[in-house]
Amino acid sequence: MLKGNDIKRRNTQQRKIILDILRSTNIHPTADWIYEQARKEIPNISLGTVYRNLKILKESGQIIEINDGKQSRFDGRIDEHYHFKCISCERIFDVEKEDLSGLKIIGNKNFIIHRIDILITGVCNMCSGDN
Amino acid sequence: MLKGNDIKRRNTQQRKIILDILRSTNIHPTADWIYEQARKEIPNISLGTVYRNLKILKESGQIIEINDGKQSRFDGRIDEHYHFKCISCERIFDVEKEDLSGLKIIGNKNFIIHRIDILITGVCNMCSGDN
DNA sequence: GTATATGCAAACAATTTGCACGCCT
């Protein structure tokens, strides 16, 4: 239950800019890309600060972390939607809930599907008893 | 198209044991756990060999890589099924296809769901044209 | 015999962290 979210967060320029960057793109960028963008606004922002803020924004539910392979990617869109990763160009596309039902996933647009991974996150039966 | 799978693979003890280990557990272990188990059979096996074989086994479709957070986990079960990760005990449970439909995911067993991530992998419309 | 696979250790890449200082509230 205790999530360490009782800390009073400050509204720093750095955090605001990082959130703005994420909200204004749909490319699901890496921390490094976000860092490069942020430097245009705050030239001496550090990569550590970017990582720290991404963690805070994620924990407070303002952004989502996408886990594809080795690098983390981030998403400022938090309504229910899913993702398609192209193994060729490595881009990540948004998949709408509606597009997931039926056979024509991603609306017949010539996307070739290799596999579908579903990961549900939560608390298991053993841990939900007490804890 | 070219996938580099024209290499003639040898059937080494190391690779056989790693696959055996993965097929005989459902805990979705990390490379490190597999390494520790493998050492019981081949005491001087190296972690590099474990990683190399996991990659080969994955590429040949004999195992699956599960991407949860920073560490990779591996699964010797390759039929269609999904996963549930408990944020408390960190265990990963198998989720059957049937359990995914309807509201009673994972069969009413008191699992609390926080979020569902779906990642589809394949080739996008732009890359499927030529390439 | 020969090319793939191995063990070892070093290299790498992504992310995290300790510290002294800075700046929201």
Added chain:
DNA sequence: AGGCGTGCAAATTGTTTGCATATAC
């Protein structure tokens, strides 16, 4: 004024790789 947040650099962690040797075929 106080404490969260920052920049910087070093540390850590998970994974990959170069090389000489071993081994499956």
